[in-house]
Each structure stands twice: as C-alpha cells, then as structure tokens.
Amino acid sequence: MAATGKKRNQIATAFGAVLRLARTKVGLSQEALALACDMDRTYISMLERGERQPTLGTVFALSEQLGVTAESLVAQTGKALH
Amino acid sequence: MAATGKKRNQIATAFGAVLRLARTKVGLSQEALALACDMDRTYISMLERGERQPTLGTVFALSEQLGVTAESLVAQTGKALH
DNA sequence: TTGATCTACCGACTATAGTCGGAGACCATA
DNA sequence: TATGGTCTCCGACTATAGTCGGTAGATCAA
Numbered sequence: 001m002a003a004t005g006k007k008r009n010q011i012a013t014a015f016g017a018v019l020r021l022a023r024t025k026v027g028l029s030q031e032a033l034a035l036a037c038d039m040d041r042t043y044i045s046m047l048e049r050g051e052r053q054p055t056l057g058t059v060f061a062l063s064e065q066l067g068v069t070a071e072s073l074v075a076q077t078g079k080a081l082h
Numbered sequence: 083m084a085a086t087g088k089k090r091n092q093i094a095t096a097f098g099a100v101l102r103l104a105r106t107k108v109g110l111s112q113e114a115l116a117l118a119c120d121m122d123r124t125y126i127s128m129l130e131r132g133e134r135q136p137t138l139g140t141v142f143a144l145s146e147q148l149g150v151t152a153e154s155l156v157a158q159t160g161k162a163l164h
Numbered sequence: 165t166t167g168a169t170c171t172a173c174c175g176a177c178t179a180t181a182g183t184c185g186g187a188g189a190c191c192a193t194a
Numbered sequence: 195t196a197t198g199g200t201c202t203c204c205g206a207c208t209a210t211a212g213t214c215g216g217t218a219g220a221t222c223a224a
Contacts, residue, residue: 042215078151081142
C-alpha cells in the first residue's frame with residue numbers, strides 16, 4: 001500500500017479541518033462551494049469530515065474558490081500533522 | 083465532473099515535471115523513491131509523465147522522501163500552471 | 165406551526181488512483 | 195558480447211476518489 005492507512009486518515013482529517021476553516025471564513029456553504037468548484041455537495045462534506053482524501057487537482061480547484069493558494073492549504077495541513 | 087479533463091492534465095504534467103526535478107536533484111532512481119515511499123515503481127513513472135494525479139497523501143509521502151516540504155512541491159506546481 | 169438553510173449520513177453507483185508482473189529500449193562499463 | 199541500471203509501456207487488476215438522489219436532524223425566522 002502506498003499511503004498507509006493510519007497516516008492517511010491523519011492527513012484527510014487535518015485537511016478537512018483546514019478546508020472547513022477556510023470555507024467558513026469566506027462565508028460559503030458546503031453546497032455553494034461545491035457548486036463553484038463543480039463538485040458534489042456530499043463530497044465537500046466527506047472531505048471536511050476526513051472521509052475522503054483530495055487529489056491534487058481538487059486541492060487547486062478548492063483553493064481557487066476559497067481565495068487562497070493551494071500551497072497555503074497544504075502548508076496548514078502539514079502543520080496540523082505533527 | 084470535479085476537476086475537468088483539461089486542467090487536470092495540466093496539473094498532472096506540471097506536478098510530474100516538479101517531481102522529476104526534485105527526484106533527480108536528490109539523486110534517487112524512480113525505483114528507489116518508490117521503495118522508500120512504499121509505492122509501485124511504475125506509478126512514479128506515471129506521475130512524472132503526467133499520467134496520474136497524486137492524492138494529498140501521496141504528495142506528503144513523496145515530499146518526505148525527497149527532503150522537501152509538501153507545500154513547496156505544490157507551490158512549484160502552481161507556478162508552472164500560469 | 166411552516167418553510168428555508170445547512171449539514172450528516174445512506175447506498176449504489178462511475179471514474180481514476182495506485183499495484184503488480186513482465187517486456188523492451190537505452191546507456192553505460194566490462 | 196553481455197550484465198546491470200534506469201526508464202517506458204503494457205494489460206489487468208484492486209482500492210478509493212468523486213457523483214447522485216434521497217433522508218433526516220438542527221437551527222433560525224415568519
């Protein structure tokens with residue numbers, strides 16, 4: 001297995017928290033963000049609850065609509081890890 | 083569809099170039115990097131050729147073995163985009 | 165109450181990330 | 195000639211990202 005189970009969940013939940021913070025900060029609902037990113041509303045919910053791990057393209061798409069850079073989302077996620 | 087085809091390929095090929103540069107800079111073969119990251123050798127090849135898009139966990143795993151931060155890989159990828 | 169908004173959760177999907185074994189090409193050094 | 199190292203490409207898989215339609219709980223306001 002590539003990214004082993006445990007660490008993977010850590011990353012997913014860390015990113016979920018970062019995403020939720022960034023989204024609420026900019027005042028978008030999950031559904032509004034999903035619409036803006038051309039994603040499904042349930043998927044945003046899954047991401048924020050750490051049940052899915054985004055691909056790189058998803059991170060870029062989200063960051064664009066949230067008015068932040070992709071690397072800032074990743075940096076915040078990385079900080080939350082250790 | 084979430085990340086639509088065209089932009090997706092751009093991101094994948096941009097990341098591939100960044101990955102290859104970072105890997106050769108640190109003097110690892112694709113196979114050695116794959117082994118260190120617990121991934122498949124063919125998958126590293128696919129990533130570098132832009133045929134696959136990594137998940138966030140994969141970016142973190144790769145960056146760790148390459149001795150760089152995940153956000154630096156993402157930042158370089160983002161720069162190569164526009 | 166009723167209605168609107170937001171979110172969590174649910175199957176059951178479809179698309180793609182990621183694995184695995186092998187084949188072939190190129191380039192060194194011997 | 196080879197033998198080793200590196201990489202590309204190939205099916206054919208398995209695991210998971212991401213979609214879709216619906217239900218339900220909570221909150222707030224009319």
